[in-house]
């Protein structure tokens with residue numbers, strides 16, 4: 001019971017809010033699966049203190065109806081595996097938007113991609129989403145309309161799918177990592193520079209975790225804490241390291257790893273998630289530091305501080321996470337799909353209500369995506385429902401691309417650059433000059449977008465979609 005109390009105590013207000021607004025009314029497994037009352041998520045603009053000095057105007061926020069005060073970052077949403085989840089988006093922005101549920105295998109109609117799966121949601125309108133997430137783990141939600149601006153100015157939150165069979169931790173810390181691009185006066189500056197969009201993407205100026213600079217969280221001394229990390233930035237890749245505590249990687253991109261491994265350094269690219277089991281230091285007051293060691297001078301991402309007397313737990317006590325479905329690929333009958341990732345300068349994206357940034361720098365199979373328009377290009381490929389495919393990605397650019405597929409999972413099979421583990425995922429970081437094979441079972445009908453999650457790359461051509469029928 002002590003553990004439970006501690007755990008409850010350590011949950012953030014946002015998390016408790018999520019329960020209050022949504023889960024309490026959800027039916028339990030084995031009960032009638034009537035659709036629950038949707039949680040209401042408002043999208044709106046606000047002035048928020050981000051840099052610690054001045055209010056930034058025009059920050060885009062998500063908040064539950066009636067809960068706009070308090071922690072300004074998008075709330076952590078909680079759902080349970082296999083149970084109906086429903087959310088109503090209220091668009092109080094002055095531009096259209098949608099909600100996309102990144103990494104969730106859901107019906108195509110709930111995927112939130114304007115023109116491909118739904119009309120965009122006008123200012124003042126609402127839109128209802130409903131699905132029962134089949135996988136447990138760390139996922140996220142964000143708009144798929146004018147994405148560079150909307151995500152860049154704030155819209156990206158964590159969606160946790162729980163499973164009661166997961167082991168009990170003594171605490172949980174959710175970290176939503178991102179930058180904001182602000183000038184010296186604390187106001188947004190232009191979201192991108194064309195010459196950076198044509199390279200790695202344009203970086204923000206203010207690094208944050210949960211919209212704070214180097215936040216610190218209290219965790220039970222000697223306890224086992226689950227750290228759920230999301231790289232929600234539009235550009236930045238993180239090389240994460242944790243000092244001052246033992247930690248094991250328990251899941252990547254929402255999915256439990258077959259074998260837990262000690263965390264040395266983990267690369268987390270835009271769109272990706274990392275779940276760690278942390279064995280907190282024993283001594284009260286000890287700090288553990290999560291750092292990004294990608295920049296030449298390492299940067300503090302967040303700190304954990306041990307509180308209370310040691311619970312004396314051990315990582316070895318921790319049972320496995322409940323499994324997610326694997327990718328049951330039949331490689332003997334697989335059809336290969338070549339996918340060339342390259343640079344281009346042709347066919348700038350057409351102007352559109354969901355935002356074009358007016359340039360074309362990237363292409364998949366030499367075709368730059370025309371943007372969110374009523375007449376997108378033909379699908380990259382038409383896939384037969386139930387059949388196995390091998391996506392043969394070849395990156396002929398000098399930049400890394402975190403390539404994301406909606407609606408289905410894949411697993412890496414082979415790479416010319418590294419020993420790959422057959423991890424189930426929705427986002428694979430394709431390194432410069434890498435050729436990688438991703439196996440996929442086309443088990444979800446619909447049109448599913450496939451794009452780089454460096455949003456400037458996505459918006460300047462590196463996007464396409466598969467049609468599964």
Ligand code: C2O
Nearest residue numbers: 100102271404449
């Ligand atoms: Cu994280 Cu197409 O999305």
Ligand code: CU
Nearest residue numbers: 401452454457
């Ligand atoms: Cu890219």
